[in-house]
Amino acid sequence: MKGSKPRIFLTRDSCGSMKVKDVLVGILPIIVFVMIWEGIAQLNIFPTYIFPSFSAVIREFYRLVVGGVLLNSLLSSLFRVLAGFLLGSAAGIVMGIGMGCKEVVNKSLNPIFTLLYPIPALGWAPLLMIWVGINEMLPITLIFLCAFFPVLYNTITGIKGVDEDVIKAARTLGASDRKILTTVILPLAIPNIFTGLRLEAGMAWRVVIAAEMVAIPTGIGALMMRAESLLRVDIIIVCLMVLSVMCLLFERFFQYMEKKVTVGWG
Amino acid sequence: MPGIELKNIGNYVFSNLNMGVFDGELLVVLGPNGAGKTTLLNIIAGLIDYEGTVLFDGTPIDEIPTNERQIGYLFQNLALFSHLDVASNVGYSLRVNGKEKKEISQKVNELLKLMKIEHLKHKYPKTLSGGEKQRVALARALASSPKVLLLDEPFNSLDVGICRCLRREICQIQRRLGITTVFVTHNLADAREMGDRFVVLKNGKIQQVASKDIFFDNAGDAGNGYRVQDCLNCAIDCNCKRDERL
Numbered sequence: 001m002k003g004s005k006p007r008i009f010l011t012r013d014s015c016g017s018m019k020v021k022d023v024l025v026g027i028l029p030i031i032v033f034v035m036i037w038e039g040i041a042q043l044n045i046f047p048t049y050i051f052p053s054f055s056a057v058i059r060e061f062y063r064l065v066v067g068g069v070l071l072n073s074l075l076s077s078l079f080r081v082l083a084g085f086l087l088g089s090a091a092g093i094v095m096g097i098g099m100g101c102k103e104v105v106n107k108s109l110n111p112i113f114t115l116l117y118p119i120p121a122l123g124w125a126p127l128l129m130i131w132v133g134i135n136e137m138l139p140i141t142l143i144f145l146c147a148f149f150p151v152l153y154n155t156i157t158g159i160k161g162v163d164e165d166v167i168k169a170a171r172t173l174g175a176s177d178r179k180i181l182t183t184v185i186l187p188l189a190i191p192n193i194f195t196g197l198r199l200e201a202g203m204a205w206r207v208v209i210a211a212e213m214v215a216i217p218t219g220i221g222a223l224m225m226r227a228e229s230l231l232r233v234d235i236i237i238v239c240l241m242v243l244s245v246m247c248l249l250f251e252r253f254f255q256y257m258e259k260k261v262t263v264g265w266g
Numbered sequence: 267m268p269g270i271e272l273k274n275i276g277n278y279v280f281s282n283l284n285m286g287v288f289d290g291e292l293l294v295v296l297g298p299n300g301a302g303k304t305t306l307l308n309i310i311a312g313l314i315d316y317e318g319t320v321l322f323d324g325t326p327i328d329e330i331p332t333n334e335r336q337i338g339y340l341f342q343n344l345a346l347f348s349h350l351d352v353a354s355n356v357g358y359s360l361r362v363n364g365k366e367k368k369e370i371s372q373k374v375n376e377l378l379k380l381m382k383i384e385h386l387k388h389k390y391p392k393t394l395s396g397g398e399k400q401r402v403a404l405a406r407a408l409a410s411s412p413k414v415l416l417l418d419e420p421f422n423s424l425d426v427g428i429c430r431c432l433r434r435e436i437c438q439i440q441r442r443l444g445i446t447t448v449f450v451t452h453n454l455a456d457a458r459e460m461g462d463r464f465v466v467l468k469n470g471k472i473q474q475v476a477s478k479d480i481f482f483d484n485a486g487d488a489g490n491g492y493r494v495q496d497c498l499n500c501a502i503d504c505n506c507k508r509d510e511r512l
Binding site for chain 2: 163165166168169170171172173174175176179183184187188190262264265
């Protein structure tokens with residue numbers, strides 16, 4: 001007994017110190033980066049309107065938050081991202097289920113999607129400007145296209161990857177085709193579907209910023225373009241930081257959801 | 267429990283196959299790889315297309331889809347649902363057939379007790395050992411009280427000790443429940459311990475049908491081709507530990 005107790009404490013101790021160490025290792029490069037940035041800015045080698053200090057960027061961030069400009073822009077972009085992403089993902093999942101389960105559907109639609117998939121989402125922008133117009137629907141449609149294809153192909157891969165014997169087993173256990181789809185195929189395809197969602201969650205933000213920069217007068221992208229015309233590099237950096245955090249949050253959300261859903265599966 | 271009859275069965279493996287399984291018996295189907303053993307089970311289960319007629323208790327079931335044939339099928343790779351815990355795996359057939367939660371829970375607990383895996387109730391398949399998975403798969407196959415039990419080389423991936431123990435238990439359960447069972451294997455030790463009657467298949471053709479006594483007493487004396495020694499050779503081919511088991 002005497003021998004075992006210290007071992008437990010050692011494990012706990014080492015686990016605890018590992019976590020602190022991990023956090024430090026993660027944060028340290030950022031702190032060093034910010035210090036170098038601040039140091040260079042304080043040397044006044046470059047004019048402040050070209051290369052603002054980190055502290056100036058934070059001050060501007062605070063001003064934009066308090067003034068409500070940043071929140072309004074963020075909410076505009078967030079709405080577009082959520083609308084486009086949810087619609088695109090839902091369409092991708094539904095179409096993916098159809099193509100994954102029915103070979104006829106797959107064979108009919110796959111050639112068209114194979115041709116369309118390589119076109120980058122922003123490549124559609126000029127066409128959509130004419131078809132959809134320069135309005136709220138433009139970024140939403142672009143994000144729809146951005147989310148649709150990867151989610152579609154990941155759903156198909158997930159469904160086709162389900163072991164044939166598992167489906168047969170469900171059938172011998174009395175499950176109808178619909179039950180097999182909802183209780184076996186879809187749950188087992190979830191990890192793949194989430195991979196598609198996670199990959200495109202960040203991409204949706206990149207697309208919305210680009211669309212706003214090109215065509216829409218509101219949102220984070222538009223704020224960046226206004227800041228550019230006023231030579232406000234500090235605002236541009238604030239927008240980039242917000243964009244970075246939003247991309248990260250979206251990707252991490254789906255990563256978390258995937259883990260939560262598949263926890264225990266082994 | 268129904269007997270099974272197969273009349274004039276034909277497909278890519280079989281040509282005009284005729285055979286029967288008596289009510290409540292455990293029929294062992296032996297044969298080398300490619301003999302058509304698994305195909306035979308898939309035909310009975312309705313999982314593949316075939317010509318001819320399969321009858322359960324004298325009633326043709328060819329038009330009945332797999333999910334309505336009331337079959338328990340233990341697959342070679344077990345095919346457990348990795349996204350469901352043990353209790354949900356075992357209760358799957360009851361759930362998809364619309365049974366009430368209380369009934370499902372009661373039946374699942376009964377089966378877990380019968381298979382001695384109550385302690386694994388909330389575990390997921392990937393955390394189980396080979397023997398434990400086997401028990402879960404069998405409990406799942408028995409949950410819907412099937413009329414027919416199909417076992418496709420269920421002991422292949424198990425070590426000798428667990429295999430011996432499991433085949434004894436499966437045998438006891440089969441006898442107790444009186445389920446008509448078709449057990450496919452190419453391991454003679456499994457066959458000898460479990461079987462009531464034996465069918466030897468080779469290249470889609472029946473080479474021999476015999477009761478246990480005749481089959482093993484006349485080992486090597488099957489004039490029409492497939493001998494017990496062939497079974498042994500086959501077992502060696504498949505890396506089964508023949509020497510340890512016999």
